Amino acid sequence: MTRQTEYPVNPQFTERWSPRALSGEALPLDTLMSFFEAARWAPSSSNVQPWRFVYGLAGTPGFDAIFGSLVQFNKDWAQKASALVAVISAKNWPAREGFETKPFGSHSFDTGSAWMSLALQAHHAGWVAHAMGGFDAAVLAQALGVPADYAIEAVVALGKQTDKSVLPQALQEREAPSPRKPMAEIVAEGKFSF
Template sequence: MTARIPEFPVDEQFTARWSPRSFAADTLSAEQLNSLFEAARWAPSASNTQPWRFAYALRGDAHWAGFVDCLVPANARWAQNAAALIVVLSKTHAPKKDSTELAPLKNHALDTGAAWANLYTQAHTLGLVTHAMGGYDDAKVRTLLNVPDHYAVQAVVAVGRQGPREALPEDLQGREQPSGRNPVSAFTGHGRLNWD
């Protein structure tokens, strides 16, 4: 397994975070699931708009096949073994004060990302792993969940207890390890940035 060594002091939870693909055959309890959503609830939010939304299915329930079908095949083949799939959405527009006219919520993605980070952190605290995916069919998600136009689909997250690497298809086993990260200097700048 690749060692992750921070350049600067940070709590171990940050370098320990990665996105496994192998999930154990465990289930997720209502208490665990609601604990994840409770953590997301307390994320910072511009003007307290709280634009995040989480739709979920649990492995084996009546909604599971529909959620798995929204994933691209490369993700579906391993994510179908997770205990839960959570679709992360953000409300992009809300009614103006004293009006029914919709106005853009310019911080919807930032706030929803903060809520997802809280959800991940609580999952880690509970001994669970998560894997956020951009590999899904947006149209299928929108149809499945009847998503209104003023919402954006941000990701689908697999949640569960980590399984053994050997449970994955052989071509994925070598990828089942933490990835590296760019140095801090690659994405920060004092007063200016170098754009790539």
């Protein structure tokens, strides 16, 4: 399926998608670190950089800890990931001289920009980055030792795409780039009118 845009954009946005058919190929650590390096340079309100990433490579206790928090639907395909990454954000402004710690309203927004940077870098390097919301946050927080003043935003499966035949039949039917809502459903001038 070729994705169609209403206005011209760089192909990186339409060519990147989230396959589930992964080969299990080992992910070199330097390559993984380049994904995090891209995320490190994402825009951030007041340069607070609230994002944190905890990863586990396939076959390690870190992978197993993250994998154990996934819902069964995601376990069915993410078992072939080369790495799993917990995307975490600091919910509070850091304490600094003259300022008290207070809630940081855009922590999720900023961390989303870091996740997108990671996803685009992975895509440019020929790897899949598939974000998931289907996990038990309490289980994952305990397994990874995430403090209460941090939010677990998502889990990302990283790997090399392979043929969809490795997936259960129901997932094979969904293994294609998804469309997007029309611009008129997401953009309005001057007033919320959806």
